[in-house]
Amino acid sequence: MQNDMKKTNEKVSVITCTYNRANTLPKVYESLCSQTYKNFEWIIVNDGSEDNTEELVKNWISENKINIIYLYEENNGKHIAANLGISKAAGYFTVNLDSDDYLKENALETLIDAWNSIPKEQWEDFFAVKAKCFDPKTGKPIGKPVAGGRWEGHLLDGKYKHGYNFDMPDMSRTQVKRLYPNPDIRGGRENGGLRFYPEGISQDLASRKYKTLYINEPLLGYVTDNSTSLRGRKAKYSNYRENFFLWTHIINDNLDYFIYDINSFIKAFVGVSMDARFLKMSYKELMKAIKGPLRKTVVTLFIPLGYTAYLIKK
Known part of the structure; x- marks a missing residue:
């Protein structure tokens, strides 16, 4: 991985897997356009949407405000779409951003600054930086505070020993994520199998070898609606x-x-x-x-x- 680290330049690949979310994607786009940290690409993986997602994204690409990479695949489930996005990522870091999430304007900059606080000779010991979500209605952080505002260690220790067992946005090293792809388990029973593989499993597995830096800043707002890809x-x-x-x-x-x-x-x-x-x-x-x-x-x-x-x- 040493060679990979020399090639990076701290670019961030923001990956959004989406299915019939044309109604929520504009909020994601607006939040990315407002980022204070500009060295990023937005990879949109359209998982077979039947709405006007493609038209929407093509309009954004023509606006040329941010670097957008658009990928399409038949509806295979979010875990397979995520694998495709990671395989195309050019960034040294990856941020998964759901199609109904949005970031504060300083989110990427804050994550990069946190990573840069890690001595460079220790970078290969770390997998990710984790921050906090916030309630869009109140702006208040979700989940217990990170003790002292900063904690570093293995994710499983954070989850089970310190109680950081809730959704947290993170910025991960792309090369490490590629070591732990989501399994293709679409086959199975009469409905064709799984449409979403639990995201936390790959992070748990990576935690056995790599550390995570936790910070207390609330950076991601979650906006939900009543639509779903399954009924x-x-x-x-x-x-x-x-x-x-x-x-x-x-x-x-x-x-x-x-x-x-x-x-x-x-x-x-x-x-x-x-x-x-x-x-x-x-x-x-x-x-x-x-x-x-x-x-x-x-x-x-x-x-x-x-x-x-x-x-x-x-």
Whole structure:
């Protein structure tokens, strides 16, 4: 990665994966046009939208206010679209910006300044800088404050030991992100499989090797509406699939953090059997997804609670 670091120039690739979000994308565009840090590109991955997203983006490209790279693919799900965006990124850093998010005008500059506060000889030890979201209505930060305004360490320590277990915008090293791509798991049951793979899994895996710098600045506002790319029973099925992958990841990969955040792991043990029930998985299929006799035993013991949760939720 040393060669990659010499080539960079601290360019940022902002990646937005979008599906039928022409109504919210203008807010994203406006926030990027107002950035005080100018060395960035905006990669828009259109995941098969059926609205006027393409026309909108082409108009912005013709305005030539910021560098926009437009990519189109058939509707494969956000996790596959994200892989495409990262594969085309020219920046040393990557920022994922959802199609209903927006950044404060100093967001990229603040993230770059935070990264530059890390001694350059330590850059390869770090994966990302994480900041805070804020409530667009009140401007108040979301989530607990970062102690002392700054903390650096492994993301899993931050999540389970320090309670930084909430959505936080981040700027990551592109080359490291490419080491942990989202798996292509579109195949599967009758609905064609997953449409979104939990984003936090790849960051958890990277955390085993790389550190993250946490800062207290609120930089990203989340604006939501009632539209969705999935509807009704199909949407619910996809959510159960997504959650099942998340629960199995927590149980299989993060169990060494159990003593630091017992409630999160109990939630995972209950959730994995509950969502398996919603997915009509057999006990054998459930056990196949769990690693090792200890984990299999604990999951089995929690099946009655998972079934109770299923009855309450269905």
